[in-house]
Amino acid sequence: MENQKIADIFNRIADLLDIRGDNPFRIRSYRAAARTIEDLPENLAGAAGEGKDLTDLPGIGKDLAAKIAEIVQSGRLKFLDDLKKTLPPGLPELLRLEGVGPKKVKLFYEEAGIDSIDSLDRAARAGRLRGLDRMGEKTEEKIVRAIESYRKTAGRFRLDTGFAAAEEITAYLEPAADDLVPAGSLRRRRETVGDLDILAVTRDGPGLMERFVGQPETTAVLAQGSTRSAVRVENGLQVDLRVMAREEFGSALLYFTGSKAHNIALRRRGRERGLKVSEYGIFRGEKRIAGETEEECYRALGLPWIPPELRENRGEIEAAEQNRLPRLIEPEAIRGDLQMHSTASDGKESVLEMARAAEKRGYRYIAITDHSQAVRVAGGLNEKELAEHLKEIDKAGKKCPGIRILKGVEVDILADGTLDLQDEILRECEVVVASIHYNFNLPEKEMTRRIVRGLKNPQVNIFGHPTGRLLLQREPYSFDFEEVVKAAVGEGVTLEINAHPARLDLNDVLARRAKELGARLVIDTDAHSSLQLGLMEYGVFTARRAWLEKDDVINTYPLKKLLDVLNRPLR
Ligand SMILES: [Zn+2]
Structure with missing residues (x-):
């Protein structure tokens, strides 16, 4: 079990207590x-399993330690279940709206x-909120917009949530299955997932289904049969399990991986060749000519x-036919990480700790990029503090000679573009990431001008999290993407x-467009702890969905080539 899941449960409790107006x-x-x-930095479930005393952790007393133990053992927490029953069932969902916190929900x-x-x-x-404390017409408009954007994404989950659930469930089912593969948008590595579709081959269908519906995560059984069952798990995710025969596993995997648009195009292609394509196989008349593996289905x-990441009917079938599918970037190609934070701003670990963790991952270089002064909540650095910090980075470099620690900063692009x-x-930095953290609401033209001006500063190497969106939470700010990419290409900004x-x-879509416009890309984790360096794979997934190859991504380069691209001499 991941730490995040335990943290989510505690946050959930805090929200519900807050709505109830409990003791602050x-x-x-x-x-x-x-x-x-x-x-x-360590896995809490593992530590609890080894019998470590969790009350040694800051802020964890006896009561919370017992709750953690209960979550680790049973996958859930009775205290939270009981707490939920004290409020109307639809109330906590209001917290998922942008700009709505527990205080407002209570009100x-x-x-x-x-x-x-x-x-x-x-x-x-109906304009019935404007009478409430400090609320007016503007608030009402904002809430209507927040609900619209929430409804667009309701029932979807972040990819890491989907991954964690899939891992936990497949590990639990493994003893009862011969083969087990999560399909659907998760296998395509889409940025969000809806339902989870798991396919299995087993000699004991009923036994596997029994185990599936009885797993500790289950909160509701939606269907139970010998070849298909569906459950809902703790975080609201629906999980479907299907048992397939070995000879139809490949065609089923193809079918349930999707996307729908890709499948429709394949079916059409089959028809043109006198073939019937379904989840049970590829048939000529009554005869199955392929089905056991995806490879033989495509070959037919x-x-x-x-690759699943490309299956969106965005030109992949045409490219496959002409043998010009991209050689997609692999996680192993990544040689370093060019955005991360240390205790100098809002990171949790020192430069040296981050460097050692990166070295363990096999990286050749990293850049430490703490925040600049505008990001006051994160303890951003001013010029003098950054100068001191750069010296610290050099010192850390001497203690960790196996990896090159590049001196960097994540500098804010202010509202006027300076x-x-x-x-x-x-100029003293080797990697300058420029990003936007405030004033998201400028009109499109002004925002475009601001970004372009920022990127034109010759010290800037990388434009960080370019659209500012937060998945399922915050829409991107509006700006002219093409114009910004053209400016980046012109200025040599990655x-x-x-x-x-x-x-x-x-x-995925914007990264692919950026490549078409001639831009270079970099995949960074923006890690705030060494554990988060492991998030790199999610960036690689997105890059693969964007059809990127190794050479499109600068942190696959050897150090010298990287520094050339950054226009920084090798020191
Ligand atoms: Zn940032």
Whole structure:
């Protein structure tokens, strides 16, 4: 079990207590515990399993330690289940709306009887919120917009949530299955996933299904049969399990991996060749001519195997037919990570700890890029502090000679397009990531001008998390993407694919377009702890969905070539 899951449960409790107007001290202690757990470099479930005393952790007393043990053992927490029953069932969902926190939910509920997204939507549209404390027409408009954007994404989960669930469930089912593969959008590595579709081959269908519906994560059994069952698990995700015969496993995998558009195109192609394509195989008349593996299914259709990340009917079938599928970038090609934070700003570990962890991953170089002064909440650095910090990075470099620690900074592009730090100090850095963290709401033209001006500063190497979106939470700010990419190409600025599963920014479509326009890309984790260096794979998934090859991504380069590209001499 991942730390994040335990932290989520504690945050959930804090939210619910907050809505109930519980003791603020108690609420704070749950939130603090959640933060501690999120940032732990070690796996908490593992530590608990080894019998470690969890009360040694900051902010974890006897009560919380017992709760952690219960979560690790049973996958859930009775205290949370009971707490949920004390509130209307639709109320906690309001917290998923952008700009709506527990205090507002409490106010809506107590003052206006609002107990669900639907009733909030009606109240906002009817102008019934403006009488409430510090709320006006503007707030109502914002809430209507937040609900619209939430409804677009409702029922979807971040890719890392899907992965964690799939891993946990397949590990649990393994003893009862001969083969087990999660399909669907998860296998295509889409940035969000809806339902989870797992395919299995087994000699004991009923036994596997029994195990599946009885797993500790299950909160509701939606269907139970001998070849298909469906359950809902703790975080609301629906999981389907299908048992297939060995000879149809490949065609089923192809079918349930999708996308729908890709499958439709394959079926059409089959028809043109007198073939019937279904999840049970590829048939000529009554005769199955392929089905056991995906490879033989594609071959029957006159195609080489197409990687799942490309299966969106965005030209992959044509490319496959002409033998010009891209050689997609592999995780092993990554040689370093060019955005991460240390304790100098809001990171949890020292430069040296980050470097040693990166070295263990086999990296040849990293850049330490702490925040600049504008990001006050993150302890951003001013010129003098950054100068000191750069010396610290050099010192750490001497202690860790196996990996090159590049001196860097993540400098804010201010509202007028100037940078948050003077050029003199930026010149001392080997990697300058420029990003936007404030003033997201500028009109499109002004935002475009701001970004282009920022990128034109000759010290800037990388444009960090270029669109500013947070998945399922915050829309991108508006700007003219093509114009910004053209400016980046002209200035030799590399565009980031931020690998954090909450960002994945640039996304697949924009990263592919950026490449078409001649841009170079970099995949960074933006890690705030050494554990988060492992998020790199999510960035690689996005890059693969963007048809990127190794050479499109600068952190696959050897150090010298990298520094050439960054226009920094090798020191
Ligand atoms: Zn940032």
